[in-house]
Amino acid sequence: MKSLAVKATAVLLAAAFGVGTAYAAESLQDVMKRRGLNQQDVLSAAKTYTPSGKRDEFMAFSSGGQSGQVIVYGIPSMRIIKYIGVFTPEPWQGYGYDEESKAVLKGGWIDGKEITWGDSHHPAISETNGQYDGQFLFINDKANPRIAVLDLRDFETKQIVANPIFKSDHGGAFVTPNTEYVIETAQYAAPLEAKKFYPLEEFNEKYRGGITFWKFDRTAGRIDVPKSFSLELPPYSQDLSDAGKGPSDGWSFTNSFCSERYVGGIERGRPPFEAGCSAKDTDYLHVINWKKAVELVAQGKAKKINGHDVLMMDTAVKEGILFLIPEPKSPHGVDVTPDGKFIIVAGKLDTHVSVYSFDKIMAAIKAGKFESKDPYGIPVIGMRDTLHTQVELGLGPLHTQFDSKKCVAYTSLYVDSQVAKWNFCDGKVLDKISVHYNIGHLMTMEGDAADPKGRYLVALNKLSIDRFNPVGPLHPQNHQLIDISNDKMQLLYDMPLPLGEPHYAVAIEASKLKPGVRYKVGTNSRTDKPHPGAVRAGEEKIESKNGKVTVYGTLIRSHITPEIIEVEVGDEVTINLTNLERAQDETHGFTVSTYNVHASIEPGKTSSVKFKADKEGVYPYYCTEFCSALHLEMQGYLLVKPKGWKATTKEMAKAAYTEKDYQATLKKIADTQAVIDSVVGFITSTNYKDFPDVVNMVEDATDQLNKTADAKAKHEAAAAKKDWEQANLWAEQVFQYQVKAADIGLRAKTYLEQNGAKKLK
Ligand code: RUQ
């Protein structure tokens, strides 16, 4: 202790007299020297560092890979801002632990079975006229073919739909230019009929690929399942897709691999899939007239498979809505240029990217100029007749994204671990940059849209090997931020992503997102409708009949109403809770000991948890978010009583409060009121009404103060009866409301001071 004190004194003296360099403030040069940074590093830091309180220009939505979640982060800071539970239960948000989200997850059950994991690959932001509109996000699950809908007003998953005919998917989610449809394509071919077995010997005849067009109802914010349909496709391992836009609107494009239709079989002495699926020099780009397909389905030309409309291949061929074009070799990505004129395909085993001209494709179709038919009778258009150009980029080209600058594209080179910048109009390579290591997807700002924003590129690297401090054999993935605003690309930042393998990400201008701060009181956030279990303050109740106990409760700092729930063993218990807070960021959580339930209840939301009280005993419940100074006291007891248990007459223990205690509490209330009055005086002396956030806080504080009236009446009534225990406790409750009001008031005052509020005269 003594030596510490001596040290502290020395430091103070040194600071006061400027003695010794160790204690002087470091200059930028000092820091650069100490941390071994060069000019370039400092420039990168300046381009990415986001000071406290400042926000990012873009928001990225990344697939969470095998976590089945979505990861939200800011660009250029690369700060992770949220994880969103999508295909997988996510405890923080109560996702999969409250009844409302369980209903969403249940939409993703397949063959009546619960699936608790997902392999999420491709997120897509909703578009209006080919431009990101920031309203919805879609993402697919490859392992269990499903599509999820997230609403960007609250960043919550609202719907999961399971594909009715596929066993896997990869090419999803991609949206048409006005989000009329969300596209999902099968990956590994299988029989389309549910639970139908055919041997691999019948692969060519009975196994099929396909493409599903999920109808999106923007007003409802949900996929309209009955209005959705699919197109039967050959068993060619359809891979990624993209929708045409501008001149190519109405068409969609899907690349494929393994058009060899190889079925593997190492154990039968055959070469493995990797050999058999890459034997041919070309695979097929699928060209589909989806607008015409919609009409055909409306005309009743689809066949029902598993209750779902499917346009069969022979219909598609007869009606002229499905064509193939050879594409080299084992391709992976397909991307339509922002102007909608070209379709870019990259072959994993070819060093080129191929740029197809939409005009040329249309001309060939119109002229009926086909080089052949595939085994299923689908017309094949000659590659030479449709190519605009081919550009040699490097080894393992995969995905392409676009710049705000005309004709400029970026393609990931998996094997070379590079990003190539090139011009798709004149076919020239412009620049290359190395990334670490093995880049899969890449993403530019709004790089899928008709009007990309340029500025930044993120390389989604599959390996990170030596980039970060080692954490055992399983490494995080590495998202590298690259500045693309100049001729030469510049690497700015490495972000480890430790939550599955994020395949793809999309980024949108932050100003386009308009998330809410609270729900209308009593909202079921998963349906966006009023929750039947919602109640207002004072309406809380517990109903019990026929072995079912239903609690209608509320949450507000810092108590749960009710605080005691009594049930009999074997009862089915449903606890509905409404968060009555209006204050921003005042979330309460809720759990009951050992019953495996949890809810995150944001201001205005109503959530419910349900369980069978199958164990006798005493189970505390509590709020799981540190919401206020008395958060730990935000608690209650679930009493699970033995069958037929009779209450005794024993009274609860009383605390021996006296009149003196009551008077002391009253004094505390008066002092606190003086603080509140001075804060209110400060706020109202400024132009606070010009600050919407402060107006909200003032409303919240007033809400809290309004609650004191009832508690005051109660303590005065008790005092009149000389019941000092009740009088003192209700007076304490008045004080608690005051503390919360004062807390909000002080936050408002600080906000005004920091944001340049002006004094009114
Ligand atoms: S994947 S590395 Cu999109 Cu699933 Cu390409």
Ligand code: CUA
């Ligand atoms: Cu509410 Cu802690």
